[in-house]
Amino acid sequence: MSFAFMCHHSSFLVYESLADNTQERWNKTTHISIGAAAILSLLFAVAGYVTFTGYVQGDVFENYCWGDDLMNVCRGFYAVTILLTFPIECFVARDVLETAFFQDYQPQPFFRHAVLSVLIAILCMLFSLTTDCLGIVLELNGIVCAVPLAYILPAFCYIKLEEGGLITRSKLPAWGVATFGVVSFIVGVVSLFRNIEVLSQCSHGKQMFYCFPEINDTVVDLDL
Incomplete structure (x- = not known):
């Protein structure tokens, strides 16, 4: 998710392309676009898991x-x-x-x-x-690049550049975001190395077993 919503690098180009690039219009544009993307991603994720449960793939297609x-x-x-x-x-x-x-x-x-x-x-x-198998590449890219760019670096920049001490009430949300980013980074790295063999295997292009009913003696029940 961090990798999917890491759009900071496009922010300046999008802002400059707005016809009336005021702060209010920019806030409205970013909130609507990111919010819509988050809702659609959540809908597809929930629908995919409810439909295929334990057999759901990273690419639902x-x-x-x-x-x-x-x-x-x-x-x-x-x-x-x-x-x-x-x-x-x-x-x-x-x-x-x-x-x-x-x-x-x-x-x-x-x-x-x-x-x-x-x-x-x-x-x-x-x-x-x-x-044609970029699962481990995207995993590593998301951990090493997306998490720091999306959570850690922006929060630390705000803490450093904003007026006042390092720990003030107005900077507590930034500290929370930075802490979340650091924890996500550590957990992601540990998870990556623990599952390196699984992530290195690519099943791209292979049809699921339930696509071959003639091979199975019984109809596969995905709810099992």
Whole structure:
């Protein structure tokens, strides 16, 4: 969840893209978008677990058989969603490269804009083609990157930059967030190394056993 909602890096680009980028409008935009995403994630998580219980997969689409036409349509919509979402990450990477290496060569010409965009997309594609099982990669990325960026560093920055002592009533929520982040980081690292063998195994693309009723002598009851 920390990895899914770690959108700090897009905040400046989104804020600048608002037609009327006031603080009130920004608060409304972020609360509605993140709140809607959290509700949808919770609905899918609960529905997936209630339907498949102990057999539920990290990707709930893996629980549905390949012959399910409705789920195949949903897989297509999901692929389109990813295709439309991925460029947002490229925008951030391109903006970072512009700031780091071409700050003295502004405004950005179209040629450099196109070259950086294509290079970022190609590099990401090459990395993605090396494997189709990224479970352990996302797990490690979420622990090492997402948790500090989402909980620890912002809280400590607020504690340091806000006026007053380190421990005041107004800073207690920030301390709570930072503590939660540190605990999550430690628990995540311990859990990762304890389950390293399980996370390293990839069952991507395999159909669940209940998709082959002709192999089973009896009908599988998912409630068992």
